[in-house]
Amino acid sequence: MGRYVIRRLLQMIPVFIGATLLIFLMVNVMGDPIAGLCGDRACDPATAAQLEKEFGLDKPVWQQYLIYMGNLFTGDFGTAFNGQPVTELMASSFPVTIRLTIVAILFEIVIGISLGVLTGLKRGRPIDSTVLVLTLVVLSIPTFVTGLLLQLLLGVEWGWIKPAVSPEAPFSELIVPGLVLASVSLAYVTRLTRTSIAENKRADYVRTAVAKGLPRRRVITRHLLRNSLIPVVTFIGADIGALMGGAIATERIFNIHGVGYQLYQGIVRQNTQTVVGFVTVLVLVFLLANLLVDLLYAILDPRIRYA
Amino acid sequence: MPEPLEPFDDGRAIDHTGAGGATDLAMEEAETLEKTPGGPLGTGPAGKPRSLWSDAWHDLRRNPVFIISSLIILFLVIIAIWPQLIASGDPLQCDLSKAQEGSQPGHPFGFNGQGCDVYTRTVYGARASVQVGVFATLGVTIIGSLFGGLAGFYGGAWDGVLSRITDVFFAIPVILGGLVLLSVVTSTTVWPVIGFMVLLGWPQLSRIARGSVITAKQNDYVQAARALGASNSRMLLRHITPNALAPVIVVATIALGTYISLEATLSFLGVGLKPPTVSWGIDISSASQYIRNAPHMLLWPAGALAITVLSFIMLGDAVRDALDPKLR
Amino acid sequence: MLLEVRDLHVEFHTRDGVAKAVNGVDYSVDAGETLAVLGESGSGKSVTAQAVMGILDIPPGKITQGEILFQGQDLLKLKEEERRKVRGAKMAMVFQDALSSLNPVVSVGDQLGEMFQVHKGMSRKDSRAKAVELMDRVRIPAAKERVAQYPHQFSGGMRQRIMIAMALALEPELIIADEPTTALDVTVQAQVMDLLAELQRELNMGLILITHDLGVVADVADKIAVMYAGRIVERAPVHEIYKAPAHPYTKGLLESIPRLDQKGQELYAIKGLPPNLLNIPPGCAFNPRCPLAQDVCRTDVPPLYDVTESPVPRASACHFWKECLHG
Numbered sequence: 001m002g003r004y005v006i007r008r009l010l011q012m013i014p015v016f017i018g019a020t021l022l023i024f025l026m027v028n029v030m031g032d033p034i035a036g037l038c039g040d041r042a043c044d045p046a047t048a049a050q051l052e053k054e055f056g057l058d059k060p061v062w063q064q065y066l067i068y069m070g071n072l073f074t075g076d077f078g079t080a081f082n083g084q085p086v087t088e089l090m091a092s093s094f095p096v097t098i099r100l101t102i103v104a105i106l107f108e109i110v111i112g113i114s115l116g117v118l119t120g121l122k123r124g125r126p127i128d129s130t131v132l133v134l135t136l137v138v139l140s141i142p143t144f145v146t147g148l149l150l151q152l153l154l155g156v157e158w159g160w161i162k163p164a165v166s167p168e169a170p171f172s173e174l175i176v177p178g179l180v181l182a183s184v185s186l187a188y189v190t191r192l193t194r195t196s197i198a199e200n201k202r203a204d205y206v207r208t209a210v211a212k213g214l215p216r217r218r219v220i221t222r223h224l225l226r227n228s229l230i231p232v233v234t235f236i237g238a239d240i241g242a243l244m245g246g247a248i249a250t251e252r253i254f255n256i257h258g259v260g261y262q263l264y265q266g267i268v269r270q271n272t273q274t275v276v277g278f279v280t281v282l283v284l285v286f287l288l289a290n291l292l293v294d295l296l297y298a299i300l301d302p303r304i305r306y307a
Numbered sequence: 308m309p310e311p312l313e314p315f316d317d318g319r320a321i322d323h324t325g326a327g328g329a330t331d332l333a334m335e336e337a338e339t340l341e342k343t344p345g346g347p348l349g350t351g352p353a354g355k356p357r358s359l360w361s362d363a364w365h366d367l368r369r370n371p372v373f374i375i376s377s378l379i380i381l382f383l384v385i386i387a388i389w390p391q392l393i394a395s396g397d398p399l400q401c402d403l404s405k406a407q408e409g410s411q412p413g414h415p416f417g418f419n420g421q422g423c424d425v426y427t428r429t430v431y432g433a434r435a436s437v438q439v440g441v442f443a444t445l446g447v448t449i450i451g452s453l454f455g456g457l458a459g460f461y462g463g464a465w466d467g468v469l470s471r472i473t474d475v476f477f478a479i480p481v482i483l484g485g486l487v488l489l490s491v492v493t494s495t496t497v498w499p500v501i502g503f504m505v506l507l508g509w510p511q512l513s514r515i516a517r518g519s520v521i522t523a524k525q526n527d528y529v530q531a532a533r534a535l536g537a538s539n540s541r542m543l544l545r546h547i548t549p550n551a552l553a554p555v556i557v558v559a560t561i562a563l564g565t566y567i568s569l570e571a572t573l574s575f576l577g578v579g580l581k582p583p584t585v586s587w588g589i590d591i592s593s594a595s596q597y598i599r600n601a602p603h604m605l606l607w608p609a610g611a612l613a614i615t616v617l618s619f620i621m622l623g624d625a626v627r628d629a630l631d632p633k634l635r
Numbered sequence: 636m637l638l639e640v641r642d643l644h645v646e647f648h649t650r651d652g653v654a655k656a657v658n659g660v661d662y663s664v665d666a667g668e669t670l671a672v673l674g675e676s677g678s679g680k681s682v683t684a685q686a687v688m689g690i691l692d693i694p695p696g697k698i699t700q701g702e703i704l705f706q707g708q709d710l711l712k713l714k715e716e717e718r719r720k721v722r723g724a725k726m727a728m729v730f731q732d733a734l735s736s737l738n739p740v741v742s743v744g745d746q747l748g749e750m751f752q753v754h755k756g757m758s759r760k761d762s763r764a765k766a767v768e769l770m771d772r773v774r775i776p777a778a779k780e781r782v783a784q785y786p787h788q789f790s791g792g793m794r795q796r797i798m799i800a801m802a803l804a805l806e807p808e809l810i811i812a813d814e815p816t817t818a819l820d821v822t823v824q825a826q827v828m829d830l831l832a833e834l835q836r837e838l839n840m841g842l843i844l845i846t847h848d849l850g851v852v853a854d855v856a857d858k859i860a861v862m863y864a865g866r867i868v869e870r871a872p873v874h875e876i877y878k879a880p881a882h883p884y885t886k887g888l889l890e891s892i893p894r895l896d897q898k899g900q901e902l903y904a905i906k907g908l909p910p911n912l913l914n915i916p917p918g919c920a921f922n923p924r925c926p927l928a929q930d931v932c933r934t935d936v937p938p939l940y941d942v943t944e945s946p947v948p949r950a951s952a953c954h955f956w957k958e959c960l961h962g
Contacts, residue, residue, distance in 0.1 A: 011471075018475035026487045140617035142568045144575045145609045148595050156599055202692075204735040210690045211730075212801065213723030214753050222749075223738050230740075245480025249572055264576070267486045275487060283478045301740055302785040 008294065012287050019283045020276070024065050027272050068276065078273030080266070086277040089262050094281070096169040097258035100250070101243045103171065103178025104185070108236050112186045113229070116193020120228070121220070123198045132194075135187035143246075147180040147253040164255040177254045181247055185239050192235055196228040203227070230300050237293035241286030360549070363629035373625035379618040386430060387437035394430035398423065398585045421593075428585055429607045435586035436615060438497050439504070439570045444563040446505035451512025452555050458513070459520030459551075460543060466517070473510035481507055482572060489578035500579055504566050515558045519551040526550065557627040564619030571612055587612040636704070637841040638687070638726075638809055639663040643701035645682050645865075647912075648694060654912040656682040658865040659701075661939075664841040666808065669832075671844045671856035671873070673888065677909045679865035680845050684811045687843075688728050689718050706808070724754045727802035729831070731814040733794035737786040743770075743797050744782035750804040769800040773830060792823035796830065803834055809841045816851065828855060849892055853877060858947075861885050864910045864920035867939065871949040881942045881951035881960045883925050919954070927955045 059067075071078065077086035115135075119128040138146070154176055155163030165173045179186075200206065201224060209223040248260030255261075259278060266274030298304045367373045386393065400423070458469040484507050492499040523529060529546045537546070573579030574588030575595070582589060587608040594604035645657035657679040664670045674680045685691045687703055689710065703710045705726065710718060730736040738746060747769055748762030757765065763782065770778035773796040775789075786794055795815060802810055812831060816824040832855045835842045844856060852859060852873065859876050861869040861884065869882040880886040887905035907924035910916060916923055922932040931954055939950040942960065953959055 014471055015474040015478055018471070019478040022475060023479060023484075023487065026484070136617055136620060137613070139620055140564065140568075140613045141609070142571045142575075142591075142612070142616075144572055145591060145605075145613075148598055148605065152598050152602065204730060204732060205738040207690055208728075208730060208736045208798075208801075209738070211688055211722060211728045212750060212753070213719050213721070214749065215719065218749075218753065222741070226740050227738070241478075242480070246482055248482055248486070249576060252576070263483060264486070267490050270490075279479070279483055279487075282480055282483070286478050286480070302742075303739055303787050 004298075005291075005295070008291050012291065016283065016287060020069070020280050021065060023279045023283075024068065024276055025061065027275050028061050028064065068273075072277075072280065077277040080271050080274045086274050089274065090259075090278065090281065093257060093259050093262045096256060097244055097247055097251070097260065099169060099171055100174050100178055100181060100247055100256065100258060101240060103174045104182035104243050105236060105240065107179055107182040108186050108189045108239065112182075112189030112236075113193050113232060115190040116232070117197055117220075117225070117228075119190070120194040120197025120201065123194070128194075131190065135190050138183050138187040143180060143184055144249040144253060146183050147177070147250055150176055150180055151253055167257050169256055169258070174256075177250050177256060180253070181243060181250045185236075185243070189232060189236065193228065193232050196231055197224065200224055200228045226300075230297065233300060234293050234297055237296060238290055240289040241282070244285055245282045363626070366629040367625060370625050370629065372621050373629075376618040376621040376625065379614065380622065383433055383437055383615055383618070387434040390431045390434060394427045396424050396427040398428045398431040399583055400424075425590075425604060425607050428590055429587070429611050431585040432587040432590060432608055432611065433615075435497055435580055435584055436567045436570060436588075436612065439501055439580075439586075440563045440567040440615075440619070442497075442501045443504035443508065443566040444559050446501065447508040447512050447562065448555065448559045450505065451509040452516040454509070455513030455516030455518075456520050456543075456548075456551065459517035460524065460539075460547065462521075469513070469517075473513055476507060476510040479507065481569070482576070485569075485573050486576060486578055489573065492578075495581045495584050497580060497584065500570055500573065504569065508562070508566070511562065512555065512559065516551065516555050519554045520547055523547045523550040553630040557623050557630065560623035560626060561620055564616040564623075567612065567619075568616050636663050637666050637668075637706065638843075639702075639704040640683065640687065641702040641704065643683060643686060643703065644699045645679070645686055645691065646697050646699055648697065649913070652913045655915060656696075656865050656912055657686070658915075660862070660865070660867055662860045662867065662870070664809065664843055666841050667836070667839045668858070669835065669842040669844060669856045671846060671852040671859045672862060673846060673849065673852065673859055673885075674862035675847060675909050677864075677912060678862040680862045681813055682865075683862075684728070684813055684843060684845055688726065688811060689722060690728075720754070723750060723807070724805045725807050726809040726811065727805070727807045729795075729798050729802045729810065729812040729815045732818045733791070733798045734786060734818075736798060737794060739786055742783050742785055743789070747782075747797070747801055747804060750801065754805055765804070769804055770797070772803070773797070773800040773834075775800075791819050792827060795819060795823075795827050799827070799831060799834070803838070806838055807840065809843070810835065811843045811845070813845045814847070815844070817846070817848070824851070831855075849888060861888070864915050865912070866920065866952060867950075868921065868952045869950065870939070871951075872945075872947045875945065875947070875949065879960050881949065881956045882953045883927050883955075883959050884921050886959060887924075919952070927953075927958060929954070 068078070075087070077090070080086055080089060115131050119131045122128050151163050154160045161176050162173060165177060205227075206219060206224055209219045214222075244259065247256075247258060248264060250256070251258045251260035252264065259282070263275060263278045265271070266278065454469055458466040485503055488503050488506075489499060524547060526546075529542065532542055532546050570579050570586065571588030571591055574586060575592040577592070579588050579592075580586045590608040591605055591612070594601070594608070598605055640660055640662050643657055643660045644655075647654040647656055656677075660679065660683050662670060662672070662683075672680045672683070682691070682696070685696075686698055687705075687710070691698070698711060701711070705721065710721065713721070737743070744763055744766045747766035748757075748759065751757040751762040751765050752759065767778045767782050770782060775781065775793055775796055781789075786797070789797065795818075799815070802812075810831075815831060816827050819827060828851060831842070834840075842855075844852070846852060856873045858872050859870070860867050861876075861882065863884050869876070869880065869885045871881065876885060877889065880889055884905070887903070890903040891905060893902055905924055910920050910923075916933075918931075918933040918935055919925070919928070919937050922928040925932065935954070937952045937954045939952045940956055941948065942951045942956050943949045951959070
């Protein structure tokens, strides 16, 4: 187990370097990092040259990358162009997005799995068809449209929630945004669980469990669920990274000052260091979440060996 | 990657090889029949065994989900090519004095924030969405299955390098990548958006193709062909491609829907398509400012988008069910 | 009588129609007795067994007629909760493929111990001790160390021993073994079969052995029921059937066993395919494949004729059983 974890951590290094380099290149080559610095007008050449020197932008891109990464490992994520350290922006925005992601994951687990189990067991019945159609509808509407509509209905028309989340973004205000963020994954988890349950329901070991005279409840919880939920848990784990990275549209709609909001500001103002720094952390979160999923998988399924 | 110690048995596989079995043929047939609409155990009316593809086609022709989704998609493609067929107006001709007005004779969907006719714009919007979906999927599928297929077939160092590259692309959040790359684009055509989707989308298809080529490679008859000295190219073309294609097609069909949806999201974030291109994403995005007063401006293009995405998901589902009844 | 199945009918409702899997089966087993049920795939032998155990998938399966008397009580009239208490405790089943029939993600100790927890209300700790005891009993070496392992960590033979241990856990009166050795290596088959037979004698259990392997039957069975298209076509004591079968189907089965004294000769095979259960031929279901078939076989379903010639009763569902028996 220990060796496996080390091997996986080592494997993460090239992926991490590759992903950050890619983002670094995209930001630097595609954009003009100092364009946003002189207000709405273009900078005059002298100021531009001075700024470039100040931020090390006159060096080749690969050197810039190395310097940036070197700083990063000493905990220096650079300065946003408004003078605030990027780490400060992160400290204020990551907790918000993490809370939002937790709410979304909870929705996936509680509602997604329950609906999936219910429909998997009642396959072909009216409840199954109804839920199945619902998941299709949710899957086919883009998350931001779902968000806009829920905001309009629950926030504006019926007044059940505040249409905009306050800067502190407590859990209570994140329930509806969390549901919106989770919506597509939620529908997917439901379908995945349903398929998995329906397939395993016919498995020989379930028949054995019935033949042993176990009560139906025990057959389902101890034998059917334990096997069926393995792929679902894997999906939900891997979704953590995707949700945090994809929260940007939801955060915009509900005016949540999270990671997506800061990143959006960074991109609009072409703040290289903000963008690269945030994306780097998100990439790390994604990679670690995936490692966690693989380890979890091995715990859930004893047939997996650490190769 | 963790690997299973032994193949995950599902019992049925063993039934087919052993004489007799834990479940009798009656049971087995009952199961198979329940899962496969159409003929029993892949035999045609004449009782002859059919190939995977003709068997799938046989099932699909009878599947209402397939028929309905195909008809909707066919309609969309026609509208995308010839929008004039059902909309006589000009999507760019707007009258600010009519801005945000609701439904009225000749303008069933009302007007948008700039006073353009929502019906005409919704019809014309199909073109951009279909273009983005079709071309992005084509690009992703060709590049993805080429790289993935070769990596799966040859394995070794090729495979190792490719797997790491796909990992790199997977680690980058798609929407963020879009924001970074597309924020500097000034072109108003659909091509930058398509290019971006291909760039970040191919690893998904590549993984699928790699996996299904490896699975196909392990089939007994492919091993047999190899033992009989079939050349690499012959094995790839005759034995592996037809079997590995099914999952790729299914995933590509469903992905097509998600690309259309992604275009809308990018447009909403201000980095997708740009006017004067007419697209559902642009219209939904600009309608979102007026959502309180004039929700109809948002609902029509959003509805059209949702129906399109839904059609592709259902089509993909139907094709998957036909190709692999067990996955249902 | 321990178990009596009377006139059992089972159907499966499929998209293409009704598959008649079991069409009036009668058989019985007494304590300490072994009944071998013989037949090809689709003969209804497993479906009958599943109906007896109460593990038929309903729907698509449906028991349309008949009685299953266990110690004089009709199981089909019991409520599900009462039926459940019979399963595992009083009658147990050994399945063909132990690898897929054991839960891959639950340790064998837990799977064995579960029987005691559910039926006897034992604690987890006590049931674990019982599991070790059971594994010793079916002669799994180092039971104490291996009790926490998972099914995939055992060999095929050992896994089937675990299945048998699970079936024996609560010392049931009846064991149904559905092709218990088919998935095993030939060398292991005999060991597992011997173990099963030995434990049966020890506990004086009734055993229904479902198989298509006539070799296994000769060694352990007391009597045989041969099934074809959901019906019993011949019922006889084991030694008599080998001497002189009273049904052409049984005869065909016996002749298709390879024998050393026939070396060099072409092996006999029953011509044709098993019947389609959606569309069973009228008359005797075996008629399209039968060498003795006459017009009457294509129109009249043969009843189970009493063909007893010795003190033990015998029956055959063939219009021409005399020709078959003596010809």
